Amino acid sequence: xxxxRDEDPRIxxxxxxxxxxxxxxxxxxxxxxxxxxxxxxxxxxxxxxxFVERYKGKNISVVAGIEARGFIFGPPIAxxxxxxxxPLRKPRKLPGEVISEEYILEYGRDCLxxxxxxxxxxxxxxxxxxxxxxxxxxxxxxxxxxxxxxxxVECACLIELPELQGRxxxxxxPLYVLVEYQ
Amino acid sequence: xxxxxxxxxGDPRLQAISQAxxxxxxxxxxxxxxxxxxxxxxxxxxxxxxxxxFVDRYRDMGISVVAGVEARGFMFGPSIAxxxxxxxxPLRKPRKLPGEVISEAYVLEYGTDCLxxxxxxxxxxxxxxxxxxxxxxxxxxxxxxxxxxxxxxxxVECACVIGLPEVKGQxxxxxxPLYILVEPREIDNCC
Numbered sequence: 001x002x003x004x005r006d007e008d009p010r011i012x013x014x015x016x017x018x019x020x021x022x023x024x025x026x027x028x029x030x031x032x033x034x035x036x037x038x039x040x041x042x043x044x045x046x047x048x049x050x051f052v053e054r055y056k057g058k059n060i061s062v063v064a065g066i067e068a069r070g071f072i073f074g075p076p077i078a079x080x081x082x083x084x085x086x087p088l089r090k091p092r093k094l095p096g097e098v099i100s101e102e103y104i105l106e107y108g109r110d111c112l113x114x115x116x117x118x119x120x121x122x123x124x125x126x127x128x129x130x131x132x133x134x135x136x137x138x139x140x141x142x143x144x145x146x147x148x149x150x151x152x153v154e155c156a157c158l159i160e161l162p163e164l165q166g167r168x169x170x171x172x173x174p175l176y177v178l179v180e181y182q
Numbered sequence: 183x184x185x186x187x188x189x190x191x192g193d194p195r196l197q198a199i200s201q202a203x204x205x206x207x208x209x210x211x212x213x214x215x216x217x218x219x220x221x222x223x224x225x226x227x228x229x230x231x232x233x234x235x236f237v238d239r240y241r242d243m244g245i246s247v248v249a250g251v252e253a254r255g256f257m258f259g260p261s262i263a264x265x266x267x268x269x270x271x272p273l274r275k276p277r278k279l280p281g282e283v284i285s286e287a288y289v290l291e292y293g294t295d296c297l298x299x300x301x302x303x304x305x306x307x308x309x310x311x312x313x314x315x316x317x318x319x320x321x322x323x324x325x326x327x328x329x330x331x332x333x334x335x336x337x338v339e340c341a342c343v344i345g346l347p348e349v350k351g352q353x354x355x356x357x358x359p360l361y362i363l364v365e366p367r368e369i370d371n372c373c
Contacts, residue, residue, distance in 0.1 A: 095206040
């Protein structure tokens with residue numbers, strides 16, 4: 001589901017604040033830069049408010065954010081809805097005992113890690129990142145949470161790249177995005 | 183300066199924040215007692231109190247920029263920025279920011295590293311706060327201060343949750359005030 005279709009008046013303001021940087025990190029990629037959104041306090045607040053309004057009162061006890069841009073949006077959401085924040089990180093960043101989930105990149109593989117004991121069985125979790133492309137990273141994030149017995153309620157992103165069909169790679173889990181980039 | 187010596191003496195929130203931080207011995211290498219703030223973020227009240235203490239301090243200081251150092255500064259900075267009506271500016275490792283950047287090198291124990299900021303993110307004359315989870319030698323924070331000053335901003339203060347002994351007794355870094363909530367914890371002899 002996309003808030004874009006609901007045309008909440010805040011959405012257009014958010015969309016205009018996202019900067020597209022061509023050919024980054026390599027030729028052909030139109031990079032969706034959310035740092036310009038963060039420079040506009042009202043648009044940044046509206047972004048967080050839209051997610052908080054959706055998830056408050058839904059008994060979500062975990063917000064898991066994907067390194068690094070998920071760390072920018074996840075904690076404010078977690079704090080506002082009364083949930084804990086759990087960072088999902090690249091290998092060897094988390095200091096304690098971790099579980100790891102490998103995922104496929106365009107060329108090669110990468111790995112996402114979560115601290116053992118951060119999430120309890122039965123907890124209801126939200127996964128947050130700035131953008132969904134192919135869905136590989138989000139899928140790895142969901143797998144980590146489900147491996148410890150949590151229930152992933154939804155994945156939440158600011159931006160979706162629909163052409164890459166990530167939405168269909170989430171094992172049937174719902175995806176909520178604010179804007180689509182065609 | 184430590185919060186307990188600067189208006190928050192005896193504040194019970196500080197003790198809870200300190201106790202929510204986990205010490206992981208010998209990470210990332212032998213001899214280092216790593217101060218792990220991920221356990222603080224599992225404790226909603228303590229995490230909220232951390233942010234609230236910073237917000238209460240900075241809300242009336244005319245700060246328009248909160249600059250957070252990658253990656254753990256990203257976990258605290260945005261919430262503070264949102265609450266005080268400031269912009270959030272991520273300071274990142276090389277080649278992560280997509281647009282035009284300025285870079286500042288800093289010295290590590292072995293070798294050097296680099297911090298980058300987007301050109302145009304901060305205007306001359308803006309009043310800025312730098313935030314990170316922890317200050318040790320101050321090398322990274324110093325690089326952050328230099329980036330902001332190079333574009334003409336005024337760094338009002340550097341704020342960290344934890345301050346290691348190297349900075350104890352100093353209340354300034356590169357001439358800029360330093361504000362710290364707690365000291366590092368020793369490993370618990372618990373259970």
